[in-house]
Amino acid sequence: MDVSKIKLVAFDLDGTITQHKVPLEEKNRAVLDALGKKYKLLMAGAGACQRIFLQMGKYPIDILGSYGMQYAEYNKDTGELDVKYLKSFPCDHESVERRAMIFREKYGYTDFAGDSVQYFDTGGITLAILGTAAQLPEKLAFDPTREKRRRALAYVRELFPDFKVFVGGTSSFDMAPAPYDKYYALDKYCREHGYAHDEVVFVGDDWGEGGNDSPVYESDIAFIKVDNYENFGECVKILL
Ligand SMILES: [Mg+2]
The missing domain is CATH 3.40.50.1000 (HAD superfamily/HAD-like)
Structure with a gap:
């Protein structure tokens, strides 16, 4: 610079x-x-x-x-x-839920509290691996080094090519409608x-x-x- x-x-x-x-x-x-x-x-x-x-x-x-x-x-x-x-962009919830479940089955995250995915007005989503109602201590302990999510990142990106996928928060993937x-x-x-x-x-x-x-x-x-x-x-x- x-x-x-x-x-x-x-x-x-x-x-x-x-x-x-x-x-x-x-x-x-x-x-x-x-x-x-x-x-x-x-x-x-x-x-x-x-x-x-x-x-x-x-x-x-x-x-x-x-x-x-x-x-x-x-x-x-x-x-x-x-x-x-x-x-804001339309979001096909059914398609998102289906793909979230494919991810969960592959990685063994089929138990979750509350909803699987959180939806935002913009069309962005958060795939909450432990569920939207998971408790904070559990979330903090899930993946502090981000290794689990980094290991799955390429796969999740393949499953969600219509989104930009990020390792977010403590235990989630944050996704913005591509190309944002x-x-x-x-x-x-x-x-x-x-x-x-x-x-x-x-x-x-x-x-x-x-x-x-x-x-x-x-x-x-x-x-x-x-x-x-x-x-x-x-x-x-x-x-x-
Ligand atoms: Mg930051």
């Missing part, structure tokens, strides 16, 4: 600038403020724009949400988001807003195999790895 060329800094939220689903803290807010004086800032998250915005305490930033299916810009007059687009992923979202944003890829850097924590930041990490866009959101300031020091 040639830092002197960078104009746009894009961020993941959970695990990168906050703890998972926890409000943005003062320390990392100050880091964003410092970066914002030098660069255009952009969030590129897996969650919905509004959820990201609220988790960030209405921080003034434009947001690509739901892997780029949503985009909203901060309005400094109202202090709220102006939604630019919210896409963070790289697709960021590349589209660059084309629409006049940035070349070498003017952009992405900051994220989930760059490993199957991680939801991995499409950006594996691309031509520069990537800064954050190992822990508490070290976010240290990790982006090179930009300041």
